[in-house]
Amino acid sequence: MNRYFSYCRRSSEDEGHQVLSIESQQQELKRYAERENLTIIAVLEESKSAKYPGRPVFNELLKRIQRGEADGILAWHPDRLARNSLDGGTIIYLLDTGTITTLRFPTYTFENTPQGKFMLAIMFGESKYYVDALSENVRRGNRTKRERGWLPSTPPVGYLNGRSSSGEKIIVSDPERFPMVKSLWRLMLSGGFSVGELHTIAANDIGLRSRQRKRRGGNILSVNGLYRVLRNPFFAGQIAYGGEWFPGKHEAMVTVAQYEQVQTLLGNPNRARPKEHAFAYTGLIRCGFCGAGVTAEAKINRYGSHYTYYHCTHKKQHPVCAEKSIEERQLQDQVLAFLARAHVTRDEQDEALAIIEKEREKEQTSGSDRKKAASKALDQNRKELDTLTQIRYRDLIGDEEFSRQRAELLKQEAALKQQLDELSQESWIEPSRNFFLFNHRAAFWMTHGGLNEKRLILATVGSNPTLMSKKLNINARYPFVLLTKPRSSCEMWEVVRDVRIFFNKECTMYIPLLPDPDARHLKIAA
Ligand SMILES: [Zn+2]
Numbered sequence: 001m002n003r004y005f006s007y008c009r010r011s012s013e014d015e016g017h018q019v020l021s022i023e024s025q026q027q028e029l030k031r032y033a034e035r036e037n038l039t040i041i042a043v044l045e046e047s048k049s050a051k052y053p054g055r056p057v058f059n060e061l062l063k064r065i066q067r068g069e070a071d072g073i074l075a076w077h078p079d080r081l082a083r084n085s086l087d088g089g090t091i092i093y094l095l096d097t098g099t100i101t102t103l104r105f106p107t108y109t110f111e112n113t114p115q116g117k118f119m120l121a122i123m124f125g126e127s128k129y130y131v132d133a134l135s136e137n138v139r140r141g142n143r144t145k146r147e148r149g150w151l152p153s154t155p156p157v158g159y160l161n162g163r164s165s166s167g168e169k170i171i172v173s174d175p176e177r178f179p180m181v182k183s184l185w186r187l188m189l190s191g192g193f194s195v196g197e198l199h200t201i202a203a204n205d206i207g208l209r210s211r212q213r214k215r216r217g218g219n220i221l222s223v224n225g226l227y228r229v230l231r232n233p234f235f236a237g238q239i240a241y242g243g244e245w246f247p248g249k250h251e252a253m254v255t256v257a258q259y260e261q262v263q264t265l266l267g268n269p270n271r272a273r274p275k276e277h278a279f280a281y282t283g284l285i286r287c288g289f290c291g292a293g294v295t296a297e298a299k300i301n302r303y304g305s306h307y308t309y310y311h312c313t314h315k316k317q318h319p320v321c322a323e324k325s326i327e328e329r330q331l332q333d334q335v336l337a338f339l340a341r342a343h344v345t346r347d348e349q350d351e352a353l354a355i356i357e358k359e360r361e362k363e364q365t366s367g368s369d370r371k372k373a374a375s376k377a378l379d380q381n382r383k384e385l386d387t388l389t390q391i392r393y394r395d396l397i398g399d400e401e402f403s404r405q406r407a408e409l410l411k412q413e414a415a416l417k418q419q420l421d422e423l424s425q426e427s428w429i430e431p432s433r434n435f436f437l438f439n440h441r442a443a444f445w446m447t448h449g450g451l452n453e454k455r456l457i458l459a460t461v462g463s464n465p466t467l468m469s470k471k472l473n474i475n476a477r478y479p480f481v482l483l484t485k486p487r488s489s490c491e492m493w494e495v496v497r498d499v500r501i502f503f504n505k506e507c508t509m510y511i512p513l514l515p516d517p518d519a520r521h522l523k524i525a526a
Contacts, residue, residue, distance in 0.1 A: 002102055003039045003070040005061050006030075009080045011049040013134060022047070025076045032106045033074060041070045050083035051131045062090065065100060072102035078110075078120060079127035088124030092117055145169075149249030151239050156232055157181055157210065157221065159250060166407040171250040180208045181229065182253040188230060188262050189254070190456070190512045195230070195266070199223045230262055264459050279308060280454040281331060287312035288468025290321035296328070310467065326470045332446075334472040335458060339443050342461065342476055342483040348492060349440040355496045356432050371420065378416045385409050428503040434511040435499055439483055444517040456512055478502065 008025040020028065022045050033040050042064075046057040058081070064070065073091075075081055081103075082088035094100040095117055103110045108123065110116055142152035155161065155171045158181035162172035184202055187193050193201070202208045203220040210219045221229070229235065236259035237252030238245040254262070267283045279296035287294055292315045299307050311325030344352070388409065392402040442461065445453040458465065465474040476484050479502040482495055 002072050003041050004033070004072045004074045004104065005065070005070050006033065006040050006043045006074045007058070007061060007080060008043070008045040008076065009048065009050065009055075009058075011047060013049055013051065013131060020076060025080075028076060028106055029074055032104075036104070038074060038104065040074065049131075050079070050081070050087065050127070051135075053084055053086040055087075058087070062094070065094065072100060072104060074104045077105055077107045078103075078123040079130070082124050083127045083131045085124075085128060088121065088128070091124075092121055095120075146239050146241055146246045149239075149247060151234065151248065151250070155250070156229060156234055157208070157225075158235070158253065160211075165410050166403070171248075173251050174211070177208065177211075178251070178253070180206050181235070184208075184226075184229070185235060185254045185258070185262070188265065189258055195223065195226055199226050202226065227266075230266060233259055235259065261459060265455065279310075280328070280451045281310065281335075281458065284455060284458055284462075285310070285465045285467050285472070287321060287323055288466035288471075288473055289323050290314070290316045290319055292316045292321065294467050312467075323468065324470060326467065330470065331467075331472060335454075335474075336443065336446055338472070338474050338476075339446055339457070339461065342439055342480050343443055344436055344439040344483060346440060349436050351492045352436040352496050353433060355493050356429060356436075356500075359496075359500070360429055374416055374420045378413065378420065381409060381413050381416060385413070428500050431503045431511050432496070432499050434513050435479065435503075437516075438511050438514055439480070441514040441517055445514050448517070453514070457514075460512060 006026070006029045008022045008029065010020070010022050010025070026043060026045070029043075030040075032038075044057050044061055046055055048055045048057075050058075061073070065073075073081065081091060091100065091103075095103075095112060102112055103120070110120055145152040150169070151171050158174050158178045159171050160174045162170055164170045180202075183206065184198060187201065188195075188198055199221070208221055210217050210221070212218045233240050233245060233256070234248065234250075235253045236256045237248050237250065238256065238259075239248045240246075264284065282294065282296050285294040286292065290312060292313045294310050295313050296308055296310045299309060301307060308328035309325040310328060310331055312321050312323040314321050314323075385406070388402065388405055391397055392399075397405075438460070442457050446457050449457075461476055461480045462474045463477045465472060467473070475481070479499050482498050482502075
C-alpha cells in the first residue's frame, strides 16, 4: 500500500490567482485522502515561493522519501510542488528511478507512465512559465512607470507614495519631511558642514525622524542613511536605474548641477564611503600630465616645521608620470591669484546690489507681460472647469468624459500655477545677489577660512583645475568668467545684465552664501 506525504504551499505570488489558502488546501487534501483511501504519513506545509530551488520543507520531504518513509506525494496541484526547472526535474528523476512511485492531485490526474511523466513535465514547465511571466509583467510595469516619470518603488525620505487626481500611483512630497531634507541639501551645498556635522544637525536641530509605521519608524537618519540621501539623484528629480537616469515627475529638492556639486564635495563617487578631507584641495585637482588625482601629505622638515605637499598619485601606469610635488602655500597663492581675477571690491559689490534692487522694484510695479498672460490663462482655466461641472450636472456628458476633461483641465491648472510661481519668484534676483556677495567675500575666506570653505570656493568658481609642472591651470566657470574681463572696459550694469540673463535662463547653479567677513564678530545663523 502506498504511503503519502501531504504537501501544501502558498506564497505571495499566488495572490490574486486561483490558489487556496494553506488551511483550505489541507482540508481538501484530507477529504481527498479519505475518499481515495490514501495513507498519509505526515502533513507538511510551507509559505515559500517555488520560483527558486531551496525550499526547506520541500527538500526535507524529498529526503524523507529517499529514506523510504513514503512512496508518494499528495498536493493540490503540480504547481504546488515546483515552479522551477530544478525541483521539477528532481521529481521526475525520482519517478524515473522508482524512489517516488506515485503522485496524487485533486485537480490533476497523474499516471506513472512515459506519457504521464511527459505531461507532468509540461505541467511543471507551465508553472515555471507562470512565475516567469509574472516577474516579466512586474518588470514591464516598472519600466513603463519609470518611463512615465515615476519611481516604481518606495521613495526615499521626504517623499511618499500617493495618487494623482486621476487615480494614478505617483510619488508626492512628504509635507513634513520634504522641507527638512531640502534644508539638509542646502546646508551641504553651503560647504560649511561635514556629513558628520550635518548628521547631528538633522537629528538635533532639524528633528528629522523616519515616518512612524505600525511597529517601525520614528528613528533618526543614520550617517550611512544621510550618505545615501546625498548620493541619490532622485533628490535632483532623476530616477536612476541600471546606470541610467530617467527624468522623474516628482518635485526635486536640488537641481542636477547642485547634485553634482554635492558629489564633488563628497569626493570620488566610486568610493563608497568618502573620508573627511584632511587637506583643502585634494579631490578637486587632477594631474595635468597623466590625469590621475592629486593627493596631499603632511611632512615635518628637519627643523620641525610642518609642511603640506600636493602631488600626483601616479596611479596611472601610462603615461609614466614624473610630476613633482608642490607645497600647499605655493598652491594656495596660485588659487588666490586665480580668484583675484574675478574679485569684486566692496564698492563694486554695493553698486551691483543697488542695480539689482532697482531692477527688482521696476519689475514689481510694472509686472511682466508673461505674468499677466499666465494669470489670464489661469482665470480662463477656472471658468472652463466651472462650465464643465455644469455640463455634467445637466447630464450632458457621461462620467467618463467628465473625468477625462476634468483631469486635463486640472493638469493645465497645475502647470499654469507653477509658471506663475516661477514668474513671481524673480528667480534671478537671489542667485545674482549671492553671486556678487560671493565674489567679494571669496578672497577673504580663501585666506582665512577652513578646509570646507576653501574646497567650496574652488569647486564653485573653478572648472576642472589641473596641476602640471607646479603650475595650477584653471578656468573660471560661467558666469564667473564675466568678472574676469577688465572692469574698465565694461560698466557694472552690463555685468549685472549678463549675470541676470544667465540666472534667468539656464541657471541651475547654486551660489553658496559665504558669511560677511566685515561682520564676522556676529554669529551667522545657518
Ligand atoms: Zn601625474
